[in-house]
Amino acid sequence: MNAPARLRVAAGQATSVPRDVAANVATACSLVTTAADQGARVVVLPELFLTGYAAEEWRHDDSLALDASTGSGGPDERLRPLADLARERGVTVVASAAVRRALDASTLSAVVLTPDGEVRAPYDKQHLCGLEEQGFFTAGDHGATIVVDGWELGLGICYDGSFPEHAASAAAAGATAYLTPAAFFTGSDHRRDLYYAARAIDNGIYVVFAGLTGTCGASSFSGGSAVYDPEGRAVARTGADDPAVVVADLDIAEVRRVQDEVNTVARDRRDSLGHRERLEVGRAG
Template sequence: MPVTLRPLRVAAAQAESVAGDLDANVATAVHLVSAAADWGARVVVLPELFLTGYSPQAWLPELTTTPDDPRLEPLASAARERAVVVVAGAAVRRSGPDGSAQRFTLSLLVVDEAGEVTAPYDKQHLFDTERAFFAPGAQGASIVVDGWELGLGVCYDGCFPEHARAAAEDGARAYLCPSAYVAGSEHRRDLYYAARALDNGIYVVFAGLTGRCGGLDFSGGSAVYDPEGRALGRAGIISPAAVVADLDPVEVARVQAENPIARDRLGSLGGRSRVVVAGPRP
């Protein structure tokens, strides 16, 4: 007999990150996770590169991390003690099969309720200066929590409709997208992720970096969008802060049935014709 999917409470959390200070950022993450757990959150999403800091000056080999980094233990302990799953952005160091070659990825670390840390997703669409240090990810990824398939993306990924669409087509009912938007880009921030929710009839959990990190100012705006693209809550620029919301499988099913974009999307738009209906004026 199939298990009935129940609502899932999630938190999109934000705070200031200190460029290059993993210990300080882990301590802040533990605070955010504990507060979200007090509100009943089962999944806590933290911003892009939160554990490393979104600052090119902090993107150095010696400041990267790995899933087995002992400095992550306080965050692993918090996840274990509060029985939550944590998704947090970090600069990750990856070795080749022989242990010699190294590359650096802008990744999501996932800490499960047993305190195990993995790095299942590397950002595929790198933005601007990120390309100078990070290697792009080669594939999409989802995690499953209490039967909920949750697609993973990072910031610029969510600007491309096909990224969230691939997750939804693979069964995701929600798309988690940690991000870092500089102050002044709020109009784009508030459009992209609402659109990804509406495009696919799924929830989108957006956790945005806020405050100053290195030489940049970030706009926060953490939010959870429902399957019709409406913000169930938004955090503004406050630090620390979190938006907590329940993801409802019934709502996903209702919206996808009433607005079946996935079903009605054409596999191909065919060729293109061009008809000149008026020439240039003399």
């Protein structure tokens, strides 16, 4: 399927309430409605937005009851308003939640609600950040891409975007944009703004970043939702506003122009740099 020349996307942010899925779904519906009213076909929401980024509240329970054995199911009735809205407005929503996979195993996952009303959890965060995430969640074991209107959209979650190879793997598989629900603690704005611009310019692709904002449990978050173009420039961005939605058009011609003419780093990247020579010069001590 050939992708249309342009795809309108949105990144939304707001405060999430720990473990109150119904309240977070209501906020998500408001964000998605605002984005859909501006013509967005894809809406990305922050990391753990549906269940809350508050480590002190994480439990292995039915915070989000997806059928993990098939990777789909439900939707949990608390998700029904968001699933119905995605169908009614013809949008794809990429949200994030803690998903129970087994009795004592949960993943930090991307939850995708499709225009046909289905709910999927196709991707689990592979790079868990810090001892709290690493001590509670099970890391994902595969990458994932969704296809919307012919556009290949790679999925990552927050810390995944700190690793160049993660977005590079998506781009190598054909992704022309990288969607990243995220939650950056207040004070880490400088890293947030460097990482995702770098992932765009590393690969000549768009990056859609949705950052949690406000206070959730004991932590505060800095927002910063943005869309970066294939040269790493923010074509839409907000600060710590709550709530906020940024909207931008992705242009397939711009991806091809940058990859073929402007910054060919993705094409020129070597599979291996070979062995490393070590040369000692001078006398130690």
